[in-house]
Amino acid sequence: MRVPKRHPRYKSLRTREILSEMMERGIVARTGLIAHGRGEAFDYFLGERTPPEASLAASVAAFKLANARSPVISVNGNVAALAGKEIIKLSREIPAKLEVNLFHRSEGRIDLVVDFMESLGARGVLGRSARRRIPGLEQPRGRCSEGIYGADVVLVPLEDGDRAQALKAFGKLVIAIDLNPMSRTALVADVTIVDELTRSIPMLERHVRGAKAEPARYAKLVKGFDNHQNLLAVRDRMARRLMEESR
Amino acid sequence: MRVPKRHPRYKSLRTREILSEMMERGIVARTGLIAHGRGEAFDYFLGERTPPEASLAASVAAFKLANARSPVISVNGNVAALAGKEIIKLSREIPAKLEVNLFHRSEGRIDLVVDFMESLGARGVLGRSARRRIPGLEQPRGRCSEGIYGADVVLVPLEDGDRAQALKAFGKLVIAIDLNPMSRTALVADVTIVDELTRSIPMLERHVRGAKAEPARYAKLVKGFDNHQNLLAVRDRMARRLMEESR
Incomplete structure (x- = not known):
């Protein structure tokens, strides 16, 4: 059943339907x-609505991503389903690699998510062969590909707290997108964007363009930023x- | 997978399991x-934990239900799955009719939920034949049976905002159970119990007994009650x- 467009909560209800279909x-x-x-x-x-704090965090994150040596965006099922296209645009603007990483890992689902991202136009999505390991995480959650393994900056939208913590301990600069400002992921990340995914990804993309155009202005924001505050x-x-x- | 009973989050994890099975x-x-x-x-x-505000709202709701001419409890899939037995006990105590009403209506699922409620001991559950309409709602969400159509007081646990609003506009006294105190359902209802379903239904049943035993005391609570406050x-x-x- 389709939700009628005039329903006042159309967007939210439609998002739920998309997730259901994707399940x-x-x-x-x-x-x-x-x-x-x-x-x-x-x-x-x-x-x-995007709060000013998320906008600030996104500015800082954009600067870090734009100036990273080897930035990677971690993609899970919800991220692909809700913001697949936007994530691809963002990855091109940075530019960053995409790597599929699932909390409930199975080879079948990894393939499905990679295929789905490729059907949206993504090229060279990592994750199918996950021969590397993130130290401190049990199998199969600790498995990853060359992208995340070799990255200096990792963007983890909607990430599990355990894995965010392990990435941080592994020396990555972790940028999280998480609606819960009290989650372990939010607390452990270097930069936490507390905002809804489909609003925050295009915002992040705009800030990446901004950080390239006005590096000095963005560098100043980075200097004054305190994630905890x-x-x-x-x-x-x-x-x-x-x-x-x-x- | 079974969750061990001594797990600190046993109830919450078990509830998720039940919902998955019911799905x-x-x-x-x-x-x-x-x-x-x-x-x-x-x-x-x-x-x-049940907050004092939910306990007060449940007292007021109980008085309204106990003194209604034709009270009805609206039952959806989550309500049946999480609190089917408790809902049946409550309906007997009032006494109130049970009517299955689904946001994602399909005849097949209506039958499944009615059958499920009957397997728990419910008798005369309405909803299979839904020849009436709630004005102001599009098909098929506006369909209902004689119970809700002819009711003066309707208890809607976990209801959609649109339908709660349409029921109110249709002249029903609407009692909602909703954990979100800012939802449209919560705001539009005459009495809103902000509490978790499986805690609030037995509490409501106790208050129905109370409202019958001490009508004057409960009438006083009703008089002083302001849902907005x-x-x-x-x-x-x-x-x-x-x-x-x-x-």
Whole structure:
């Protein structure tokens, strides 16, 4: 069944339908649906709008990505399903490699997600052969390809806390996109963009262009950035919205 | 996979398992998993405990249900899966009719949910033949049976905002159970119980017994009740928790 376009929550309902369809196709894991729901709740607290703190974090992240030696974007089922095209555009703008990495890893699903990304126009997606390991993670979650293994900067949209922590311990500069400012991923990352995925990826892409055009201005933002303080500011924003009397 | 009973998150993990099994059986919609994830996040901000505001709203709701001319409980897939037995007990205590109403309506799934409720001991569950319409809603979401059509008071646990609004516009007294105090359902309902489903249904049943035993005491609570103020109080409670956590 299609959600009628005039439903006031059309976008949110349509997103759910897309995830459901992608689950049927084997691209999204069942737990991916529950995780998406949790994210939706946090987005309510943001008023379903990008907060200034996310915009600042995205500026810093863009500078890091644009100036990285070997940047990689980690792609899982939810990321491919919700923002596959946008992720490809971002990877071209940086430019960065794409590597499929799944929390619920199975060769079949890896192939499905790589195929899906390629059907959207991605070229040279890594992840099929995962001969490398991220130290400190058990099999099969610790497996990765050359991309993440050799990267200096890794963008992990919607990442598991354990893996984010292991990447950090492995010496990567970790940029996370996570709607929960209290999640382990959010807390362990070097730069955390607390925003909804489909809003934040195009924003990040704009900032990558900005960071290339005005490196000095962006370098200044990077210098003054404190991820911990920025996360506390988002939490305060969420709390204020909850308390607002305006409704 | 079975979750060991002594696991600290046993109840939450077991609930996810039940929902997954029920999805396999066709009783829970795929989007029902997403809705559940969203609820999990809000419940986290309640500290996974019934707040006093929910207890007050349940008292008011119980009085309205116990004194209704023709009360109906609307049952969807998640409600049947998570609290089927408890809903049946509540419907007997009031007494109220049960009507299966699905956001993702299909005759097959309606039958599955009605059959499931009957397998738990429910009698005369409505919803199979839905010849009536709730004004202002497109097909097939606007379809309903005689129960909801003719009801004066409708209990809608986990309801879509559009339908809650249409029921209200249709002149029903709407009682909602919703973990999101900012959802349209929560805002449009006459009485909103912001609490987790399996905690709130038995609580509601206790209050129905209370409202029958001490009508004067409950009538007084109804008189002083302001749903809007009560929702703001829950929001304050969640906000305080958001600002306190891990500081």
